[in-house]
Amino acid sequence: MEMKDEVRIAAPRERVYAALNDPEVLKECIPGCEELTKVSDTELEAKVVLKVGPVKARFAGNVTLNPENPPEHFSLQGQGSGGAAGFAKGGADVVLEEDGEETILRYEAKADIGGKLAQLGNRLVQGTANKLAAQFFSNFAEKVGAPQPEHAAQEQA
């Protein structure tokens, strides 16, 4: 399964980059995310509830970030297991491009999924993945994009 898209975020690149590395922000933006813990600077552990058609499961997994060229480019690898529902593993390349005060985020993601999830047919899974990605970025753009003093204050705290 492959996904490729770009999103415009109304925030400077540094802030977008920082937010992408902030477990609290990610936790709030990832649909169905119950837990997201930073194990080290580059490693995260996550618990996410996913629903694809009739399959609903809690996925436990880990994500490794590779900050190759901050704040322009980074990649990540991850894998998760949802027990009887199946498993997922994959990675993404993210490029952040400055456009005045805004940032264009381009991503290319590739994922392999297995188990019941995969058996439900690629069209359902791909559609759901696209929807989840769109939801994540819309959450993310909303959170990071608009000036949000309360949020900034929370971050400070």
Place this chain on the structure above:
Amino acid sequence: MNDMTPPTREERVEKLKGLGCSRKRVEDVRFTHGKGNYVDDIKLPGMLHGDFVRSPYAHARVKSIDASAALALKGVVAVLTAKDLEPLNLHWMPTLAGDKQMVLADGKVLFQGQEVAFVLAEDRYIAADAAELVEVEYEELPVVTDPFKALEPDAVELREDLHGQDSGVHGKRRHHNHIFLWEAGHKEATEQAISSAEVVAEEMVYYHRTHPCPLETCGSVASMDKVNGKLTVYGTFQAPHVVRTVASLLSGIEEHNIRVVSPDIGGGFGNKVGVYPGYVCSIVASIVTGRPVKWVEDRMENLMATAFARDYWMKGRISATKDGRITGLSCHVTADHGAFDACADPTKFPAGFFHIMTGSYDIPVAHVGVDGVYTNKAPGGVAYRCSFRVTEAAYFIERMIEVLAIELGMDAAELRAKNFIRKEQFPYHSALGWEYDSGDYHTAWEKALKAVDYEGLRREQAERVEAFRRGETRKLLGIGLTHFTEIVGAGPVKNCDILGMGMFDSCEIRIHPTGSAIARLGTISQGQGHATTFAQILASEIGLSADSITIEEGDTDTAPYGLGTYGSRSTPVAGAATAMAGRKIRAKAQMIAAYLLEVHDGDLEWDVDRFVVKGAPERFKTMKEIAYAAYNQAIPGVEPGLEAVSYYDPPNMTYPFGAYVCVMEIDVDTGTHEIRQFYALDDCGTRINPMIIEGQVHGGLTEALAIAMGQEIAYDEIGNVKTGTLMDFFLPTAWETPNYTTDFTETPSPHHPIGAKGVGESPNVGGVPAFSNAVHDAFRAFGLRQVHMPHDQWRIWKTAHDLGLHG
């Protein structure tokens, strides 16, 4: 007075409803009233329910299994793993192909959907919920789903349990993922014929992996009675007696203490021949708990874990003279058997009867080699409505004929007719060792071509191609031809066995005093209508109306031992046993009649339903009278009663054949197809019930349509089953199913007691190449030689696209 007039001979024949009568199916009364009794209808007091934890991975090590959360759920009784089965030596089980298979994952999993743990609970819902709570830790291993890659030197070793074993039950293994090489024919002579030929056509023909997908999935209910030591197993078994023997050998319970019952079966098509981990687990769980245990799989489990069919890569070469006489045929098959070799073929034939691949043609020399290969796919390799790889063979030869016709620039119908085995050549000895019993191919072929106005169709097709080239239409016309020869009725005990059991079959008849009867057979109907047709065979043999004869199958406590129903073997083998047992009844009846009429045995002759004194037609005893006499008086020298049993070991297979023509319209731009006409002529020897034959042909053709036009079990590179639900796995409905025209010729089998050959599988064997050839033929004018099935909309569109037909 009218009612004093004795019935005429014709009326008496009609009353029997015997051979040739389109008698309505007696089974349908209960089915149409919703009164069928299937495995899932069986509910026993205190019954527990089992469900499997299955592997999401195609290849992985099982690091740990934690069932604590599942066991904590109210209503969960136990969770079985390989560790629990190991002390009983039941964590692995033998397959019908001489390999062994894990019952529950023993250290690793080898295909997606493999059984890892068996959860036992008070109801089916709790079992399913608990299965999701079992935590299994896996460590992924590299996955191989391509049999050619599996044989590469550095391919990952799948079967570590066979590590270092360079030979298996079918001979030498040349690679750690290699199962066997099986060969037939003369290699050197074939190479010689091909290398010196005027014309050679070479092609890779792939018959994709598919699945029988019966309406009812597989299941079993095991009930161990600990007080009297008896185990009863109800299940979806196409071969209940073999299951009893296997269950006895595996469990150590003596065979007389095991009763296996196949109740109504909702379609089998080969899917219910094998022995599945679910059967074993339900039996073990019942022995352990002392309570009945039911296991019934769901549709996804059925599609991804129980026996698949086909998956044969057939590399062929066929040679001929310039004027189209075939001189040689060679084939090498790479056979993808999945993770365990669980084919259900006779022991001596690991590639089944694939060497029927010379088909309907008189081919002087041929050679075939089949390499069996392990991959990370589900095990199986059963005959899906065909006898032991016969449909693969028929597809192969019927594609090679088409490819040869292209190479020769010849009409494919003419090429076939030129090479058919001629009527006077029967019994015909094929280059690969079979003795074809009877056939008249030219007559059938001419009848078929005439019925569809073949020449007219070809003219229309040529005009269509011209119109297409002029841009006046976007639809092409394909004419799919097939002349197939089947080999069914396995089989002679001298060379056919399953797990050492000879492939005979049986029938036991009891005539009741009032002139009705019960006959029990070693087979089991899954929709074939045995209760209807076997009664007809018997009616014609013993002169009692079919309506007065009960047919019973599937209970090993009452039925005589038989090898079951698959491979179109019921009529050729059990049908023969029925006729032979009927003849024993008749022989005894003749003695009784002679006594009653006070004549010598030899003075009597059989006439429909009675013995008549020769030359004195007014002196006779009907079968009904004789039956009564057998029970109500002492006859000197004759035992009371009227019963017989016959175990029939067929002297040969039977060879049904047929000529099919499919006329198909193909929309080049959308890839959709429309079947304008399908003509199916079947010759299955003596016809017992023409209505049932027609039904069988309709059903078989529809399954052939499914296979050729869309049905497949597809895997992705990491071993996911991509067609695990009916959303992706194509099952045709009335919407996709075309009209069929059925026809017949009748060439009896010379060695079968009533000349019948079997028909259940012919339409699938012949139908698949007919549909596929129609697709190929539509594009022949544009240079197409071979594309792989299934010909779904996308693939047809892609074919048109690749040929440059989209401008």
